[in-house]
Amino acid sequence: MIIVEVAEFFGVSLDAIEAFMLAQDEDSAARRSDKLESEIVELIERLGQYPKIGRRADFYSVTSEASQAWLEQVGQLAAQAGLQEFRECVLSSFLVLYACSETRVMLLSIRHEREAKYGPDAE
Template sequence: MIIVDVADSFSESLDAIEACTAARRSDDLEGEIVELIARLEQYPKIGRRANFYSVTSAASQAWLQQVEQLAAQAQLFEFRESVLSAYLILYACSDTRVILHSIRYEQEAKYGLDAV
């Protein structure tokens, strides 16, 4: 089975989303994340390849470098995105491991600090 981990950055992004979301919507999102994790345990490359074209500011580029370093330390060199309702999940993966790195509202065009 594939190991799925959650990075601190993912937890922080999820907490920020839940702070501004109605309780029912928050519960629905958590359920979707649990289902995604179950799918990733079977098919780690199910998401589309991540596109970082919108990471433009120096702060977001530094954030992306940190994410890439964390992924490289875990020997995860492929970044993918998965869509849940109105949210995008960014994760790094290999054939044996997945790390969820970020969640953002789908209409936000950016990852990292640009998305704030």
């Protein structure tokens, strides 16, 4: 079985999404958050069997210094873990960025499909 891990920044990104959901509509936030978390659990299970199910990640739109620094940091984290391939999977309205090898997967970040990019200044 393939080992699936979750990077710290993934949790930070998920917390930001859940805070946005709460600010956007307090009444439906818990339901939407639970649905997203359920989709993430299902994705982890699938990645545990098929690590390359996602499409190759596209980083050509990374232009700001903050995003480039973030991408370099994420790249170093993935390289230290022996993960050289970056991919993304679509979950309803969200994209999950992950790095993988034949034996290991690391979830790196999550963003809404309408956000332009991953990283600290994604808007």
